[in-house]
Amino acid sequence: MAHKILIxxxxxxxxxxxxxxxxxxxxxxxxxxxxxxAIEAIEQDAPDLILLDVMMPGKTGLEVCQHVRAIxxxxxxxxxxxxxxxxxxxxxxxxxxxxxxxxxxPFSTRDLVAQVRSLLPSAA
Amino acid sequence: xxxTRVSIRLRRIFAMLAPGFVLALFGVLLSALAWLGLSQPQRxxxxxxxxxxIAMAIMGWLxxxxxxxxxxxxxxxxxxxxxxxxxxQTRIRVAGQTRQALAGAGGLEARALAVAISDLAAARDHLxxxxxxxxxxxxxxxxxxxxxLAALMAELNQSVVVCNLDGRILLYNNRARLQYQALSGSPxxxxxxxxIGLGRSIYAVFDTKLVEHALDTIKRRLARGAGNASAQxxxxxxxxxxxxxxxxxxxxxxxxxxxxxxxxxxPHLGGFVLLLDxxxxxxxxxxxxxxxxxxxxxxxxxxxANLQAAVEMLEYPDLEPxxxxxxxxxxREESRAMSERVQTLAQGAAxxxxxxxxxxxxxxxxxxxAIARRIDNTEGMLARVDxxxxxxxxxxxxxxxxxxxxxxxxxxxxEFDVHRVDLRLSGAGEHAxxxxxxxxxxxxxxxxxxxxLDPIRVGGESTPLTVRDVVERHAGAFWFExxxxxxxxxFRFLLPLASGREVPAAAAAxxxxxxxxxxxxxxxxxxxMARDLQDRRLDSLSYTVFDTETTGLDPSQGxxxxxxxxxxxVNGKLLHQEGFEQLVDPQRPVPAASTRIxxxxxxxxxxxxxxxxxxxxxxxxxHDTVLVAHNAAFDMRFLQLxxxxxxxxxxxxxxxxxxxxxxxxxxxxxxxLEAIAQRLGVAVVGRHTALADAVVTAEVFLKLxxxxxxxxxxxxGQAREASQRSRFARVRY
Numbered sequence: 085m086a087h088k089i090l091i092x093x094x095x096x097x098x099x100x101x102x103x104x105x106x107x108x109x110x111x112x113x114x115x116x117x118x119x120x121x122a123i124e125a126i127e128q129d130a131p132d133l134i135l136l137d138v139m140m141p142g143k144t145g146l147e148v149c150q151h152v153r154a155i156x157x158x159x160x161x162x163x164x165x166x167x168x169x170x171x172x173x174x175x176x177x178x179x180x181x182x183x184x185x186x187x188x189x190p191f192s193t194r195d196l197v198a199q200v201r202s203l204l205p206s207a208a
Numbered sequence: 209x210x211x212t213r214v215s216i217r218l219r220r221i222f223a224m225l226a227p228g229f230v231l232a233l234f235g236v237l238l239s240a241l242a243w244l245g246l247s248q249p250q251r252x253x254x255x256x257x258x259x260x261x262i263a264m265a266i267m268g269w270l271x272x273x274x275x276x277x278x279x280x281x282x283x284x285x286x287x288x289x290x291x292x293x294x295x296x297q298t299r300i301r302v303a304g305q306t307r308q309a310l311a312g313a314g315g316l317e318a319r320a321l322a323v324a325i326s327d328l329a330a331a332r333d334h335l336x337x338x339x340x341x342x343x344x345x346x347x348x349x350x351x352x353x354x355x356x357l358a359a360l361m362a363e364l365n366q367s368v369v370v371c372n373l374d375g376r377i378l379l380y381n382n383r384a385r386l387q388y389q390a391l392s393g394s395p396x397x398x399x400x401x402x403x404i405g406l407g408r409s410i411y412a413v414f415d416t417k418l419v420e421h422a423l424d425t426i427k428r429r430l431a432r433g434a435g436n437a438s439a440q441x442x443x444x445x446x447x448x449x450x451x452x453x454x455x456x457x458x459x460x461x462x463x464x465x466x467x468x469x470x471x472x473x474x475p476h477l478g479g480f481v482l483l484l485d486x487x488x489x490x491x492x493x494x495x496x497x498x499x500x501x502x503x504x505x506x507x508x509x510x511x512x513a514n515l516q517a518a519v520e521m522l523e524y525p526d527l528e529p530x531x532x533x534x535x536x537x538x539x540r541e542e543s544r545a546m547s548e549r550v551q552t553l554a555q556g557a558a559x560x561x562x563x564x565x566x567x568x569x570x571x572x573x574x575x576x577x578a579i580a581r582r583i584d585n586t587e588g589m590l591a592r593v594d595x596x597x598x599x600x601x602x603x604x605x606x607x608x609x610x611x612x613x614x615x616x617x618x619x620x621x622x623e624f625d626v627h628r629v630d631l632r633l634s635g636a637g638e639h640a641x642x643x644x645x646x647x648x649x650x651x652x653x654x655x656x657x658x659x660x661l662d663p664i665r666v667g668g669e670s671t672p673l674t675v676r677d678v679v680e681r682h683a684g685a686f687w688f689e690x691x692x693x694x695x696x697x698x699f700r701f702l703l704p705l706a707s708g709r710e711v712p713a714a715a716a717a718x719x720x721x722x723x724x725x726x727x728x729x730x731x732x733x734x735x736x737m738a739r740d741l742q743d744r745r746l747d748s749l750s751y752t753v754f755d756t757e758t759t760g761l762d763p764s765q766g767x768x769x770x771x772x773x774x775x776x777x778v779n780g781k782l783l784h785q786e787g788f789e790q791l792v793d794p795q796r797p798v799p800a801a802s803t804r805i806x807x808x809x810x811x812x813x814x815x816x817x818x819x820x821x822x823x824x825x826x827x828x829x830x831h832d833t834v835l836v837a838h839n840a841a842f843d844m845r846f847l848q849l850x851x852x853x854x855x856x857x858x859x860x861x862x863x864x865x866x867x868x869x870x871x872x873x874x875x876x877x878x879x880x881l882e883a884i885a886q887r888l889g890v891a892v893v894g895r896h897t898a899l900a901d902a903v904v905t906a907e908v909f910l911k912l913x914x915x916x917x918x919x920x921x922x923x924x925g926q927a928r929e930a931s932q933r934s935r936f937a938r939v940r941y
Contacts, residue, residue, distance in 0.1 A: 095510060097538045101517035104531065108524070139510075150653055168509035173639065173685035173702050180687060180700070189513035193520040 086112045087204050088129070092122040092148065093137040093166065102135060105193050106200075119143025123151055130158055132204055135196075138167035138178070146181055153182035162203040166191075216292060223280045228273030235269055290314025294322055301329045367484035370458070373477065375410045375419065387484055388413065405786045407750045407778035409832060410482065414453065418443055419480075421607050422455040427477060428574060430457065439568060441607055444672065454483040504553055508546065515542045567682070569706035572600035572633045572640060575609070580631055582610050583617045586667065591617065594630040600640050601706035608664075608678045609701075611671065613644055615664045616699055624649040632698075639684070640705055645698040656688040656699075741834075741861065742925030746913045749924060751777040751863075752830040753906035754788075755898045756843045757806040759798050763846045768794035770813050771806065772826050773898025775906050776833065780913075782906050788829045789899040791816045806896050820854040823847070827856045834924065838881045838905045840864035861924060865909050867931040872915040879936070884908050 089111045091102045099115050106113045114131070116122040119142045126134070126148075134152070138145035145165060152158045165183040167174065178186045185199055246254060254261070290313050297310045310329075312322035361368055367384035371377055388404040410419065418441050425439040438456040460478040518538040521527070527535075576596050583591035613631075620626040632643040660675045679686040685702040741749075754774035760767035774788040791808065793816040803809055837843045840862050851857050869879045873887065885892050885904055888911040892904055916922070921930050 095514060097514040097542060098510070098517055100534060100538060101514070101521050104521055104535075105517070147653055166513075168506050168513070170506070170509065171683070173683065176636070176639070176702055177685040177687050180689060189509040190516045191513060193517055 086110055087133065088112045088114070088131040089133050089135065089200070090114050090116060090122065090125055090131040091135045092116045092119070092140070092145065093135075094118055094140045095137075098137075101193070105197065106135075109197055109200075111200075119145070119148045122148050126152060126158065126161070130161060132160075133162040133164065133200060135164050135166055135200075136183075138165055138169060138174075146178065149178070149182050164196075164199060164203065216288065219288070220281070220284050223284045224277040227276030227280055228269070231272055231276065232269055235265060239265070286315045286318065290318045291321075294318065294325070297322075298325050298329075301325075307333055367482075369404070369410065369482040369484070370479065371410050371482065372479040375416075377404065377406055377408050377410055378479065379406075380404055384484065387486065405776060405778075406783060407776075412828075412831065414443065418453075418607065419455065421610075422453075423477070423480065424578075425568070425570075425606070426455065426457045426480075430459075430477065442605075450486070452485040454485070456481045456483070500553055503549070507549065511542050511546050511549075515539060515546075518542070567603050567605055570602050570604055570606050572596065572602050572642075573598050575602060575604065575606055576631050576633050576642075578606065579610050579613045582614045583629065586614065586618055586621065588627055589617055589621055590628045592628070592630045594632045594645065596631070596633045597635055597640075600633055600635055602640060602642075603704045603706040604682060605678070608671075608673060608681065609642075609703075611664050611666055611673075612675045612678045612701075613642075614666045616644055616659065616675065618666060619659055620646060620649075623655075624651065635705070636702070638705060639702050642701040642703055643698040644701075645696055647695055647697075650690060650697055651688070653688070660686060742928075743923055745922055746916065746924060746927055747780045750779075750833040751836045751906070751909070752833040753777060753836040753902050753909060754826075754830070754843065755837060755901040755905060756846060757802075757808060757896075757898050758846060759794055759796065759802050761842075763849050766796065767846075768792070768796055769819055769822075769846050770794050770798060770808055771898040772822060773900070773902045774826065774829060775899065775902050777836075777906055777910065780910065782903070782910065784903075787899055787903075788826060789897070790822050790825065792819050792822045793817065794819070806898075819850055820856070823850055823854050823856045827858065830858065830860070833860065835860055835862045836865065836905065836909050837862070838865045838901070838908075840866070861928060863909070863924075863927060864931060865905055865912060867934040867936055868909070868912045868916065868927065870934045870936055871921065871930050872912055872919065881905060881908065888912070 089106050091099060091106065091113065092115070093099050093102070094117055096117075099117070103113050103115055114125055116125050118140050122134070122136070123143070125131075134148075136145040136148060143151075145167070149163055149165070152161055152163065163183045163185075165178045165186045166189060167178070167186070168189045170188045175186045175188075184203055187196060187199065243251070243254075293313065294310065300306060301308075301310065307329075309326045310322045312319035361379075361381035364381055364383065367387045368379075368381045369377055369384050370379035385404050404413075422439040422441055426437045429437045429439075437459075438454060440452060440454040442450060442452050444450055457477050458479040458481060460476045515538075518535045521535050522532065522539070573596050576593055580591040580593050583589055617626075617629050620629065626646045626649060628646065630643075630645040632641070632645060634641050660679075662674060664671045664673050664675065664678075675686060679701065682701075682703055684704060686699065688697070688699055690697040752774050753776070754772060756769045756773075757771040758767050758769050769792050771791050772788070773790075776783045776786045791813050793813050795818060798808065798810045798813065835844075835858060841864065844858070844862060847858050865881070865884065866879050869876075869884045873879075876883070876887070878884075881901065881904060882892060884890075885908055888908055890904060890907045890911065893900065916927060916930075921927050
């Protein structure tokens with residue numbers, strides 16, 4: 085069974101690429117355009133991994149992350165933060181709030197795929 | 209002196225008579241013995257010739273006594289009179305009236321003594337001359353130094369204010385005066401007089417806590433032996449300007465420090481220098497630059513990510529045409545948006561000096577201790593210092609950080625009933641974690657976000673800054689975490705570590721010596737402000753000498769003040785450059801009769817500020833001084849009648865030159881200002897403007913203070929008490 089990935093970003097231009105990329109890599113992909121949609125999607129059907137943009141209107145990625153970490157049954161969900169904030173202190177904050185990895189934009193799609201695979205059990 | 213002379217005369221008579229008396233006693237005793245040794249017949253024989261025998265004995269005694277008296281007189285002259293004269297001459301010499309050698313007289317030894325005393329006196333004269341010379345040289349040197357300093361100050365592009373430890377201003381330059389005027393939020397009454405002035409407190413302008421915090425930092429550094437003891441803070445003024453204040457220590461010389469009573473080798477703080485910089489413009493430019501930079505870097509990251517991802521998708525050879533077209537559209541759109549952004553940024557790029565917030569290196573443990581103290585000061589709040597890494601040095605703006613933590617602790621107390629917090633500090637790579645920890649209560653992310661974005665408010669003081677501003681200023685981060693296992697929640701500040709270390713103690717010693725000695729003045733004696741005002745010497749107090757012009761003589765019948773003039777006396781000197789003069793709109797007609805006296809016409813006062821505004825400004829000008837006026841009862845009556853309405857009360861002590869003059873010259877007929885001025889030799893020019901009269905009153909007052917001292921009236925309390933006894937003191941208005 086393919087791993088389920090949720091991609092959360094408010095920019096359609098990156099969503100398009102990431103969705104195509106992850107589908108090509110054989111994942112079952114859903115997308116959300118802001119924090120609230122993301123939380124809805126997560127609670128409906130918990131994904132195995134979330135690609136989460138930090139800067140979004142409404143609820144930020146950090147808040148979504150904290151929300152997920154506060155729910156016990158979602159502890160196994162892997163979270164990769166995608167962000168334009170490249171400062172070291174931002175990275176530290178993201179990781180402190182429960183992200184498993186932190187990827188600064190821009191990034192290479194190949195590295196991102198590698199990062200995603202490393203966080204998911206290779207059963208599939 | 210007279211007593212000495214009398215006793216010398218008595219002693220001389222005694223010395224002359226004593227030998228004769230002893231001789232007589234001896235003769236009588238001898239005769240008595242001889243008489244006892246005689247047999248009966250012999251006695252009869254002697255008795256027969258007794259008359260002639262006695263006559264001969266008395267004759268012999270008289271001659272011998274006279275000779276002895278003469279000899280005694282001679283001896284007395286040589287050994288007592290000469291010495292007494294010598295003593296007198298020596299005293300005259302000691303008093304310094306003459307520099308003649310002492311006239312030697314009398315015996316050999318007395319002459320030798322006179323020579324020796326002359327030599328001693330000559331040696332003393334030489335020493336005195338030498339001291340005089342050195343004092344003159346030193347004063348010249350100091351005078352030159354002052355001139356140089358004054359020139360330097362005048363030329364300086366920066367505002368300089370020098371204060372003693374009480375925060376009293378001892379020195380300021382012209383630029384500081386101008387800047388003060390711009391800064392004070394009050395309306396520009398009387399040309400902004402009163403904001404800055406010698407002897408005034410700097411705390412009228414700056415928050416005491418800010419300056420104290422800076423001084424604490426300096427003291428800590430001095431205690432550690434750091435040479436470059438200075439600190440800085442940024443503050444907003446009432447006028448809404450952003451000001452950077454650099455505080456540098458003025459150190460007592462090592463000698464003075466040793467005298468002040470410490471074996472500790474650290475120099476003592478004797479006062480401080482403030483260097484003021486108006487940051488408002490710089491800061492605006494800085495934030496603009498920050499925005500630009502941010503837009504360039506962070507703002508481009510997303511766009512680049514979009515581009516890169518799309519391009520990398522395009523590289524897949526098996527891409528179906530529809531998909532390819534969509535990715536190409538993304539690339540086109542993103543590159544166009546990017547070009548536009550670069551264009552806009554290039555146009556908006558402004559150049560400006562890069563200004564930083566006042567970040568300073570600080571020992572983490574010190575900061576934590578200071579924060580704990582600050583939180584402890586909040587009522588019902590207890591702060592405990594938990595685990596602190598003693599090796600951590602932070603690069604922080606300690607004041608704003610302390611405020612942030614005190615603010616967070618206060619909100620925890622108010623909104624979640626937390627009464628106990630712990631403080632932790634630990635290293636984390638290039639950063640440090642500063643945690644504010646509490647137990648039990650858990651809060652939502654929204655709450656934390658709100659606290660982070662609300663303006664910091666601590667104990668009634670509020671700042672425009674938010675916790676987020678403070679964190680951004682440190683290029684740090686702030687978040688809320690909880691450790692479920694330990695039922696612990698904490699706010700964590702991620703703060704930068706100090707890059708270098710402070711100047712080590714070893715290098716400090718030479719550092720002090722190489723500092724130019726501009727503080728060679730006598731200015732830094734800590735004033736005795738703390739002492740009771742009444743016990744302070746008249747010549748050590750600060751005064752506001754003032755005069756009012758009015759529409760008439762009867763305030764209770766509606767007469768009003770139309771002008772207030774005032775000048776200041778600090779340290780016995782009249783400060784001509786710090787005058788106050790302001791016309792007042794009396795909001796009633798100005799009688800022509802009064803215009804003849806003061807020359808102020810209705811036109812001149814029309815549209816001027818009203819009495820309440822002017823009294824407020826004058827009150828600020830007279831802050832912390834003793835009021836002086838001629839016939840003060842009259843002026844004070846006008847001021848007091850306005851008290852209830854304007855809410856401005858003049859509660860300081862008042863001295864009246866009219867009463868003081870009566871104390872000094874009770875026999876004089878007139879104690880009018882002009883008569884006193886004439887009597888005391890004070891030149892009167894341009895009378896009957898309030899300021900000119902105030903200046904005359906001030907000069908008269910200075911002369912009176914000297915004359916009062918001759919009468920034993922030295923302190924303020926004595927002067928006020930004596931004034932009450934004057935025959936004029938009963939006059940009421």
